[in-house]
Structure formats: structure tokens, C-alpha cells
Amino acid sequence: MTFKRSVTIGAAALLVIGGLGVLAACAMAGSNKSSNTHVPEPAKPVDLDRYLGQWYEFARYENRFERGCEAVTANYAKRDDGLISVINSCRSGGVNGAFRSSEGKAKVLPDSSNAKLKVSFFGPFYVGDYWVLDHADDYTWSIVGEPGGRYLWILTREAKLSAEQRTALIERARKLGYDVTLLRETLH
Structure with missing residues (x-):
């Protein structure tokens, strides 16, 4: 025995x-191999009413959940329960590819000036960090990351940007400590 x-x-x-x-x-x-080991705190408060709405992904660090995605958009809206509705969508394999979307929700972290959120795409589990690291005063662009430095998104209100706008946004990401050679520009 x-x-x-x-x-x-x-x-x-x-x-x-x-x-x-x-x-x-x-x-x-x-895990994403790219990393910013010194992710800064968000630069300024976020006015959620101005941040809500549709954003176009200009560039990102490649990640497993967006692999093959082009024409990426993110839509944010207030919910009746005080949370934020998140709808991410893309075209798989190219700008004319099959439509994909995922719906989630986000909650603002206390004492973060609305610049740090937790995101959930799987029921009650808030596992994703969403930090608005910097944004235009007029909310025409936003740089989003998370504390581990593995993910980075540059979002804009317009799908297509001028060469000067693209260069300026990439430079802002570089100044935040990110390796901009790892950025992948999104086609629209």
C-alpha cells in the first residue's frame, strides 16, 4: 500500500x-520579444469624453492577437454601467480581407487621471493593461502601451497620415523609450 x-x-x-x-x-x-524596460507614466490626464469614439491604428508592435490584421480600428463608448465598451476590428490578410472584430470592456483605474485602464475580452477577467502614454491636446492622436513595454500602439483619428505626421508620431514613441524599428505600420 x-x-x-x-x-x-x-x-x-x-x-x-x-x-x-x-x-x-x-x-x-x-510574450512579445520587443520591450521598453522603462515605460514612462502617462504624460497627461485623459478626458474620456474626448477620447471616446473611433481610432485608426497607424502603427503597432506586432502581437499574436493582431497577426495578419490590416485596416485596424478601435471604437470606445461609455456604457450604462460606467464601464467603457471596446470594439476592436480589422481586416484579416489585407485591407480587403475578411472582417474580424472582438468586443470587450474597460475600466479606469483609480488615481490614474483616466490614463490607465484595465481591459477585458473574457468575461469578468480584467487582465489587459491599457495606458494612454501620450496624446494630442486635440485628441487627434494617442500613444498607448502597457507597463511591461511589450505592446505599443499609435492611434489616430484619420486612417491616412501625411509623411510629416507619421514621422512626428514615430519620433514621439522613440522619445518615450520605444525601439521604433520594431513598429509595424498598419495599412488602411
Whole structure:
């Protein structure tokens, strides 16, 4: 009996260790290799009423959940429960590709001047950090990241930008500490 119990405990321990190994491998495989190790605090407060509405993704650090996406947009709206509705959409494989969208919700973190939010696309689990690191005073552009420095988005109110606008936004991201050579411009 003692031998059988030891084997059972040993097998359970191996199963747990193996499961933890698989989880660690998945976490590493899912993490973005690009990183800003010194992500700054958001530069200024966010007026949510002015921030809401449709944004076009000008550029991003590539990530697994947007792989193959072009014509990316994000739509934000206030909900009756005080949260923010998030609808992200794109065209898969090109600007004329199949339409994809995902719906989620966001909540503003306390004491963040509305510049730090937690986002959920999976029920009650708020796991995604959404930091508005910088934005235009007139809310025509926004630079969004998260504290780990793995993700970066540059959002604009217009789908197409002039060369001067593109250069200026990339330079702002560089000044925030991001490796702008890793930016991928989004087609619209």
C-alpha cells in the first residue's frame, strides 16, 4: 500500500510540474520579444469624453492577437454601467480581407487621471493593461502601451497620415523609450 501511494503522489507531482512547465512555455511563447524596460507614466490626464469614439491604428508592435490584421480600428463608448465598451476590428490578410472584430470592456483605474485602464475580452477577467502614454491636446492622436513595454500602439483619428505626421508620431514613441524599428505600420 505504501508503495502504491508513493507512486500516485510521485505521478501527481510530475503532472503538476509538467503542467507548470507547459504554462511557462506558453507564457514565454505568447510574450512579445520587443520591450521598453522603462515605460514612462502617462504624460497627461485623459478626458474620456474626448477620447471616446473611433481610432485608426497607424502603427503597432506586432502581437499574436493582431497577426495578419490590416485596416485596424478601435471604437470606445461609455456604457450604462460606467464601464467603457471596446470594439476592436480589422481586416484579416489585407485591407480587403475578411472582417474580424472582438468586443470587450474597460475600466479606469483609480488615481490614474483616466490614463490607465484595465481591459477585458473574457468575461469578468480584467487582465489587459491599457495606458494612454501620450496624446494630442486635440485628441487627434494617442500613444498607448502597457507597463511591461511589450505592446505599443499609435492611434489616430484619420486612417491616412501625411509623411510629416507619421514621422512626428514615430519620433514621439522613440522619445518615450520605444525601439521604433520594431513598429509595424498598419495599412488602411
